[in-house]
Amino acid sequence: MSVAVKICIGTYCHLRGAYNVLQLFQHEIEERDLHDKIEISGSFCMGHCENGVSVEVDGKIYSVSPESAREFFEGTILKRL
Numbered sequence: 001m002s003v004a005v006k007i008c009i010g011t012y013c014h015l016r017g018a019y020n021v022l023q024l025f026q027h028e029i030e031e032r033d034l035h036d037k038i039e040i041s042g043s044f045c046m047g048h049c050e051n052g053v054s055v056e057v058d059g060k061i062y063s064v065s066p067e068s069a070r071e072f073f074e075g076t077i078l079k080r081l
């Protein structure tokens with residue numbers, strides 16, 4: 001079973017670094033060869049624009065920043081594998 005990760009590409013999340021978060025996740029997936037285990041996709045506004053970049057993991061929405069993205073990847077996404 002794979003983990004579904006959606007990154008918001010709406011305006012607010014874009015301004016807070018959604019693209020950087022996406023790049024970091026993709027880099028981690030590449031390095032760890034997790035292509036068949038983690039499914040990344042983009043999403044329109046999730047209605048949680050007030051904090052960081054909205055990232056949905058298996059249906060739950062989190063706020064991530066480019067600075068916290070690696071820690072989030074290891075602590076939240078990898079834990080679900």
Ligand code: FES
Nearest residue numbers: 008010013045046
């Ligand atoms: S723009 Fe990302 S949650 Fe609204």
